[in-house]
Amino acid sequence: MDYSDEQLINMSIKGDTSAFGILVERYQNKAYAISIKIVQNHDDALDCVQDSFIKAFRNLGQFNFQSSFNTWLYRIVTNSSLDLLRKNKKYQNDVPIEKPLTDDDDEYFIQIEDEKSGVEDIVQSNETVLAVRRAINELSDDFKKVIILFEIEQLSLIEVSRILNVPVGTVKSRLFRARERLASILKEKGTF
Amino acid sequence: MDNCRKYKKIIHEYLNKERSDQIKKELDTHLLECISCKEYFDSMLILNNSLKRLKKDYTIDVKDAVMKEIEKQQSKPAINRKVYLRYAAAFACMVVVVGVYILTGGFHNIQRDKNYNDTNKELSEVQNEETVFGITTAFDFENQDRSVLSPGYKMNQEDLSTYNYITDKNYDEIIGDITSVSDEFLILDVCTVTEKNELSFISYNIDTEKIAEKLNLKKDSNYKTDESASDNNEYVKLIIIYSD
Numbered sequence: 001m002d003y004s005d006e007q008l009i010n011m012s013i014k015g016d017t018s019a020f021g022i023l024v025e026r027y028q029n030k031a032y033a034i035s036i037k038i039v040q041n042h043d044d045a046l047d048c049v050q051d052s053f054i055k056a057f058r059n060l061g062q063f064n065f066q067s068s069f070n071t072w073l074y075r076i077v078t079n080s081s082l083d084l085l086r087k088n089k090k091y092q093n094d095v096p097i098e099k100p101l102t103d104d105d106d107e108y109f110i111q112i113e114d115e116k117s118g119v120e121d122i123v124q125s126n127e128t129v130l131a132v133r134r135a136i137n138e139l140s141d142d143f144k145k146v147i148i149l150f151e152i153e154q155l156s157l158i159e160v161s162r163i164l165n166v167p168v169g170t171v172k173s174r175l176f177r178a179r180e181r182l183a184s185i186l187k188e189k190g191t192f
Numbered sequence: 193m194d195n196c197r198k199y200k201k202i203i204h205e206y207l208n209k210e211r212s213d214q215i216k217k218e219l220d221t222h223l224l225e226c227i228s229c230k231e232y233f234d235s236m237l238i239l240n241n242s243l244k245r246l247k248k249d250y251t252i253d254v255k256d257a258v259m260k261e262i263e264k265q266q267s268k269p270a271i272n273r274k275v276y277l278r279y280a281a282a283f284a285c286m287v288v289v290v291g292v293y294i295l296t297g298g299f300h301n302i303q304r305d306k307n308y309n310d311t312n313k314e315l316s317e318v319q320n321e322e323t324v325f326g327i328t329t330a331f332d333f334e335n336q337d338r339s340v341l342s343p344g345y346k347m348n349q350e351d352l353s354t355y356n357y358i359t360d361k362n363y364d365e366i367i368g369d370i371t372s373v374s375d376e377f378l379i380l381d382v383c384t385v386t387e388k389n390e391l392s393f394i395s396y397n398i399d400t401e402k403i404a405e406k407l408n409l410k411k412d413s414n415y416k417t418d419e420s421a422s423d424n425n426e427y428v429k430l431i432i433i434y435s436d
Binding site for chain 1 (some may be wrong): 266
């Protein structure tokens with residue numbers, strides 16, 4: 001039987017830890033994807049994800065079901081990862097190069113890109129992507145959060161707003177400024 | 193320029209996936225006409241695509257580690273942890289109290305088992321006294337006779353002259369004042385009988401008037417100094433009635 005998050009949470013609260021195990025299975029990969037973007041280190045991201053699930057379990061009694069479990073969990077993951085990042089300043093200047101980037105099958109801007117010349121070549125460049133990743137590290141925490149959650153993890157504005165516990169308008173405003181800041185950093189570095 | 197500002201906003205709305213279909217044509221038309229907006233749009237587009245390329249699907253398995261940790265924590269129920277914390281806090285308090293006791297040579301609460309010699313108060317009343325910790329700790333160890341502070345020291349209060357004073361100050365004010373003069377004078381055995389608004393302490397005989405002056409105390413006309421006590425005694429007892 002496929003239990004809903006709410007059912008699994010209630011079962012966990014009643015002492016059925018295996019129910020919480022299903023929640024871990026359900027959200028661990030996405031939680032890791034968020035954490036790795038922030039801490040940029042596999043081991044630290046794994047630690048953050050584990051700690052976040054344990055924190056979530058300990059505080060399940062306080063979960064009020066007004067937001068979804070994954071939103072609540074991602075908030076814990078985001079904050080834990082940023083806390084760890086602050087503690088380990090070394091990661092700010094030590095960006096590991098993960099496995100080579102490959103083309104994504106993302107069709108969102110394909111039509112517009114086709115209408116322009118030269119842009120695709122730049123987009124294809126792994127160096128540009130790497131430069132963008134480095135530039136993200138120079139953002140403030142607030143900007144970093146919206147960029148990772150909305151632009152990279154492709155969560156909706158409403159989901160980001162719930163995870164960060166700020167109005168949607170604030171998310172949009174931060175996105176606007178974060179993009180401009182990133183563009184400015186990349187221009188300074190000669191990437192754009 | 194205002195027009196460009198408007199399109200800049202639209203570009204971000206477009207990137208936010210808020211209104212892509214409705215404005216696409218209008219935006220494309222403007223981008224063909226405006227080089228500035230076209231450059232801005234291109235840079236945002238490159239950025240947007242680069243950011244999306246950072247998205248990856250990961251497969252991890254932390255379930256076993258998480259469940260193991262949860263089971264480990266559950267074997268130590270939270271309530272027990274709280275009890276341990278309470279024991280730890282109680283132990284820490286005890287260490288502090290014992291430390292203060294050793295440093296000050298004891299609290300000198302010798303009045304607990306003696307009646308006031310001038311008012312014939314019942315023992316049960318005296319047992320309601322509350323020792324004010326901290327006052328005697330201000331004692332100047334270097335300049336005073338340490339023998340009076342040695343543990344187990346007992347001062348025979350029946351031999352002490354007693355001076356009665358009144359003050360308009362309330363308890364907090366007079367205690368504050370006593371604390372502030374405790375560096376200057378030897379002040380021992382600060383005790384209070386709250387039901388009677390009475391506060392007492394022992395000090396050097398020679399300092400009595402100076403202390404009364406410093407604390408701005410008035411002599412209590414209802415009492416006379418106990419003549420039976422020896423004027424030559426090194427110590428005296430001051431009893432102060434404070435206001436509510």
